[in-house]
Amino acid sequence: MAELINENLxxxxxxxxxxxxxxxxxxxxxxxxxxxxxxxxxLIFSIVPLFGIIIAFQKYSPAAGIFNSQFVDFYNFKRxxxxxxxxxxxxxxxxxxxxxxxxTTVLSIVLALLLNEMVTKRGxxxxxxxVFLPYFLSWALIGxxxxxxxxxxxxxxxxxxxxxxxxxxIDFLARNEYFRTIIVGTxxxxxxxxxxxxxxASIATVDPSLYEAAKVDGANKWHQCIYITxxxxxxxxxxxxxxxxxxxxxxxxxxxxxMYNPLVxxxxxxxDTMSYREAMVVGTDYSLSTAISLFKSIISCIFFVISYxxxxxxxxxxxx
Numbered sequence: 001m002a003e004l005i006n007e008n009l010x011x012x013x014x015x016x017x018x019x020x021x022x023x024x025x026x027x028x029x030x031x032x033x034x035x036x037x038x039x040x041x042x043l044i045f046s047i048v049p050l051f052g053i054i055i056a057f058q059k060y061s062p063a064a065g066i067f068n069s070q071f072v073d074f075y076n077f078k079r080x081x082x083x084x085x086x087x088x089x090x091x092x093x094x095x096x097x098x099x100x101x102x103x104t105t106v107l108s109i110v111l112a113l114l115l116n117e118m119v120t121k122r123g124x125x126x127x128x129x130x131v132f133l134p135y136f137l138s139w140a141l142i143g144x145x146x147x148x149x150x151x152x153x154x155x156x157x158x159x160x161x162x163x164x165x166x167x168x169x170i171d172f173l174a175r176n177e178y179f180r181t182i183i184v185g186t187x188x189x190x191x192x193x194x195x196x197x198x199x200x201a202s203i204a205t206v207d208p209s210l211y212e213a214a215k216v217d218g219a220n221k222w223h224q225c226i227y228i229t230x231x232x233x234x235x236x237x238x239x240x241x242x243x244x245x246x247x248x249x250x251x252x253x254x255x256x257x258x259m260y261n262p263l264v265x266x267x268x269x270x271x272d273t274m275s276y277r278e279a280m281v282v283g284t285d286y287s288l289s290t291a292i293s294l295f296k297s298i299i300s301c302i303f304f305v306i307s308y309x310x311x312x313x314x315x316x317x318x319x320x
Contacts, residue, residue, distance in 0.1 A: 052066070057072065058070060060287045077291050093249055099184045100188070103188050108191075113203075115200055128200070135190060137190070147259060152169050179267050186259075246304030253272035256272075271295075
C-alpha cells in the first residue's frame with residue numbers, strides 16, 4: 001500500500017513539473033518569437049557565410065565556384081607566411097591596435113572622471129556632446145577631412161608656417177614617421193567621447209553614500225577618485241579591456257584605407273588592407289585574401305580567450 005502511495009506521489013510530482021514547464025514555455029513563447037527575426041538574420045548573415053572559410057584551403061576560381069575549385073590544403077597559408085611584407089603588416093596591425101587601445105581606454109577614463117567632477121551640469125552636457133559627436137561620423141568623411149588637413153597645402157602646414165615662416169612644407173600622410181601617430185590620434189579623437197560616456201554612465205551607478213562617508217572621514221577628491229570611483233567602475237574597465245584586447249587584430253580597416261597610400265605601406269599597411277588589396281586591387285586572389293582573414297580571426301580569438309582568463313583570474317570577472 002505504501003509503495004502505491006509513493007508511486008502516486010512521484011507521478012503527481014512529475015505531472016507538476018511537466019505542467020510548470022508548459023506554463024514557462026507559454027510565458028516565454030512571446031519573448032522567443034520576438035527574438036526569432038534577430039536569430040534568423042544572425043544565422044543567415046553571420047553563421048552561413050562561415051562556410052566560405054573553405055576558400056582559404058582552395059585554389060579558388062569564381063568560374064568553378066566553391067564546390068568545384070581545387071583543394072590545395074595549407075598552400076595559401078604557406079604563401080602568406082613566405083611573403084616579405086607579411087611580418088611588417090602583422091607588426092603594424094598589432095602596434096597600431098595596441099596604442100589605440102591604451103590611449104583610448106586611459107584617456108576616456110580620465111575624461112569621464114573630469115566630467116563627473118564638473119560642478120555645472122549644463123557645461124558637462126555641452127562638453128559631453130562635443131566630444132561624443134565625432135563618434136557618429138563615418139571614416140569616409142573624417143578621413144577625407146584629415147587628408148586635406150595634413151596635405152602639403154593643408155591647415156597643419158599653414159600652422160607650421162605661421163610659427164616658422166622658413167619651415168619646409170611636409171606631406172604628413174606620405175611620411176612613414178608621421179603616419180602611425182596620425183592614425184592613432186584621429187582614432188582617439190573619434191572614439192574618445194563614446195568610451196568616456198560609457199565610463200561616465202558606470203560612475204553614475206556608484207553609491208553616493210560612499211562619497212558622503214568618505215567626506216566625513218576627511219577624504220579629498222583625489223582619495224575619493226582612487227578608493228571609491230575607480231574601484232566602483234572596475235567591472236566596466238575590465239569588460240572594456242577584454243573586448244578591446246579581443247579586438248586587437250583590428251587596427252581600423254576603414255580608417256587606414258581612406259588615409260594611406262603606397263608611400264606609407266611600410267608603417268601603415270595592416271592585414272585587413274593587405275587582404276583587401278589582394279582580392280580587389282592587385283588581382284583577384286580570393287584564396288590568399290581569405291587565408292589572411294582567417295589567420296587574423298584565429299589570432300583575435302586566442303587574444304580574447306587569454307584576456308578573458310586574465311580578467312577572471314585577476315578581478316574574478318566573468319562575462320558568461
